[in-house]
Amino acid sequence: MARFKIKKSTVVVLVFVILCLTTIRLSTPARNILSPFEIWFRDILAPLQSGVSTITRVCKDTFQGIWSFKDLQRENEELKKRIDKLVAETNLLEEYRLQNIRLRELLTLKSALSSEYELEAAEVIARDLKSWNQRITINKGSQDGLAKDMAVLTYRGLVGRINSVTAKTAEVVLITDRQGATAAVLQSSRFPGVVESIADNSGLLQMIHLPFDAPVQENDVVVSSGLGQIIPKGLRIGYVVDVKVEPNGLMKRAILKPFADLSRIEEVLVVTGVKGGE
Numbered sequence: 647m648a649r650f651k652i653k654k655s656t657v658v659v660l661v662f663v664i665l666c667l668t669t670i671r672l673s674t675p676a677r678n679i680l681s682p683f684e685i686w687f688r689d690i691l692a693p694l695q696s697g698v699s700t701i702t703r704v705c706k707d708t709f710q711g712i713w714s715f716k717d718l719q720r721e722n723e724e725l726k727k728r729i730d731k732l733v734a735e736t737n738l739l740e741e742y743r744l745q746n747i748r749l750r751e752l753l754t755l756k757s758a759l760s761s762e763y764e765l766e767a768a769e770v771i772a773r774d775l776k777s778w779n780q781r782i783t784i785n786k787g788s789q790d791g792l793a794k795d796m797a798v799l800t801y802r803g804l805v806g807r808i809n810s811v812t813a814k815t816a817e818v819v820l821i822t823d824r825q826g827a828t829a830a831v832l833q834s835s836r837f838p839g840v841v842e843s844i845a846d847n848s849g850l851l852q853m854i855h856l857p858f859d860a861p862v863q864e865n866d867v868v869v870s871s872g873l874g875q876i877i878p879k880g881l882r883i884g885y886v887v888d889v890k891v892e893p894n895g896l897m898k899r900a901i902l903k904p905f906a907d908l909s910r911i912e913e914v915l916v917v918t919g920v921k922g923g924e
Contacts, residue, residue, distance in 0.1 A: 763878060764919035766790055770911050771815070779849060779908050780823035782806075786916065787814045795876045797917040803882035803905030804828070804870060805914060816916075820908050821883065822849060829873035830883055832900075835861045838871055841883055841902065849909070851884055851902040862889055862900050878917055 766786055774781035786792050788811045796808045798818045806820040807828075819826045827842040830853060837860040839853040853868055866886040872879025884902035891898045 762921055763917045764921065766792065766916045766918050768792075768816075768914050768916055770914065779847075780820050780826075780843075781809075782818045782820065782911060784816050784818060784914060784916075785814070787811045787816050789813045791918045792816050792916055793918075797870075797877045797881065798914050799881055799917070800906045800911060800914055802907065803884070804877065805904075805906045805908060805911060807876060808916065818914070821851060821904060822908055828877050828883065829871045830868050831871040832860070832862055833867040833869050835866075837862070838873070839900075841868060844901070849904070850887070851904060853886075853900040853902055854897075856898050856900060858891070858896055858898055860898065862886060862898070864888070866900070868900070868902055878920055 768784040768786040768790075770782050771785045772783035784798075792808060792811050794808055794810060797804065798806050798808060804821060806818045806823070806826050808816045809819040809825070810817045821828060821841065822843045824843050824845070827840055829838070830841040831838045832853075837856060839855045841851050841853050844850050844852050853862075856862060864886050868883045868885065870877045870879055870881040870883060882905050884904040886900045887903050888901035889898060890901065
């Protein structure tokens, strides 16, 4: 303990001497010639002054680096927030852009069909989880003039018919559902048939009851025939991708790909009436 006190006292004395000499040096007028003692003392202090300057500079650089790092961290966080905000705004603008394209196409279809049909636009608000590509729910209902068996379509073509309605919603049975069978006709040859779903979950349709000699080939367009007074006449359904002969050899069926992408329907038009007829 005594040794520690002596060392501590020695350090205190040395510091006091250095301070005194420094004070004397700073308070003494400038001289061109130094005394031998001053030269000797300056030489002794030079390494210490150099070390103190180095330590001071290192500490200063270290603290500046720490503050600069904190500033960079703060700036980085701000930039991340701005980037996240810009990404969200970009995504929202892209959604608006795509929706605008779909609505323009739907509006074009509505204008083209307005001379023949009464139409009501609606949005898809739900899908049946057990039959994703077979049932959808739209945000219009009986209070908007919708009723059971009304045809539902997009700008690409027929998607199905209304199965049930509430005041504000309606359930739509898609043409890929087993209950969505539709009377149809080959657009070019006018041969009639029935379009129904295929029970393999492929998303394809089949046109049945075609005579063996019916002139049907790939890419032929199939439209609604209007028979049965449920689906109006002339609405596009799909196009032929394959033709198969029935086992009895007397009939054949055409495999169709729907024009409408039934897995990505977001907006639809409901045919609420036919102009010039019942």
